[in-house]
Amino acid sequence: MKLIEAKDYQDMSRKAADIIIDQVKKKPNSVLGLATGGTMIGTYAALVDDYKQNGTSYQQVKTVNLDEYIGLAPEHPNSYHYYMSDHLFNHIDIPKSQTYLPNGLAKDIEAECQRYENLLEQIGGIDLQLLGIGQNGHIGFNEPGTSFESTTHVVELALSTRQANSRFFNRFEEVPTHAITMGIATIMKSKKILLLASGKKKAHIISQLFAGKVTTEIPASILNTHPNVIVIADQEALSLLSPEKRKVYT
Numbered sequence: 001m002k003l004i005e006a007k008d009y010q011d012m013s014r015k016a017a018d019i020i021i022d023q024v025k026k027k028p029n030s031v032l033g034l035a036t037g038g039t040m041i042g043t044y045a046a047l048v049d050d051y052k053q054n055g056t057s058y059q060q061v062k063t064v065n066l067d068e069y070i071g072l073a074p075e076h077p078n079s080y081h082y083y084m085s086d087h088l089f090n091h092i093d094i095p096k097s098q099t100y101l102p103n104g105l106a107k108d109i110e111a112e113c114q115r116y117e118n119l120l121e122q123i124g125g126i127d128l129q130l131l132g133i134g135q136n137g138h139i140g141f142n143e144p145g146t147s148f149e150s151t152t153h154v155v156e157l158a159l160s161t162r163q164a165n166s167r168f169f170n171r172f173e174e175v176p177t178h179a180i181t182m183g184i185a186t187i188m189k190s191k192k193i194l195l196l197a198s199g200k201k202k203a204h205i206i207s208q209l210f211a212g213k214v215t216t217e218i219p220a221s222i223l224n225t226h227p228n229v230i231v232i233a234d235q236e237a238l239s240l241l242s243p244e245k246r247k248v249y250t
């Protein structure tokens with residue numbers, strides 16, 4: 001893993017956007033793996049700004065999202081379909097037909113997981129996968145204890161994850177209990193991974209990530225074994241990481 005230190009949320013977002021823009025310029029038909037959550041909003045805003053100012057084109061890009069809640073329609077304001085349209089797809093020139101997310105309303109959820117996994121193969125795998133990190137170390141919705149061999153599957157969300165995400169809903173009870181997520185093996189197949197972390201709430205898990213111990217209790221720890229991972233974290237998220245450790249990874 002390589003660490004890029006950012007000053008604050010805005011700086012992290014700008015630096016992440018620069019890497020994504022560079023990827024799209026170098027390979028206009030890139031497959032981008034995308035993520036949702038509070039962390040990514042600034043990055044998508046920076047991509048939209050760049051599109052408006054510099055016209056970076058996404059016409060040949062394909063996107064695949066990590067996850068979607070089960071039971072929320074694409075039009076539901078808390079669905080990840082809605083989030084992606086609202087923060088990114090509606091504001092750049094990507095054809096909607098080239099943007100993929102799991103279908104949280106599928107009648108046969110197991111078949112939907114298989115379809116999504118096959119789709120990733122068909123489009124040639126992910127060139128650059130964007131990841132947030134949960135306070136419990138989850139990546140996508142792969143909660144602690146998930147097998148490193150897992151492919152796209154259904155998960156029951158951890159209480160802590162539902163609590164963390166309830167800030168986007170009117171009431172805690174409205175937060176879905178289940179989701180479809182790419183598995184850890186799916187994520188690890190990505191050619192390059194960009195993990196973002198911002199704020200004090202992420203300081204503990206970031207220090208655990210860089211402790212280097214690989215354990216299913218910290219799903220993100222598997223990233224220590226991937227050959228091409230960049231972590232961009234701001235100073236608050238890095239506040240529990242020693243200067244020595246920071247030096248090793250930068």
Ligand code: PGA
Nearest residue numbers: 037038039040132133134
């Ligand atoms: P957040 O979520 O960006 O809203 O903190 C990150 C995650 O849970 O992966």
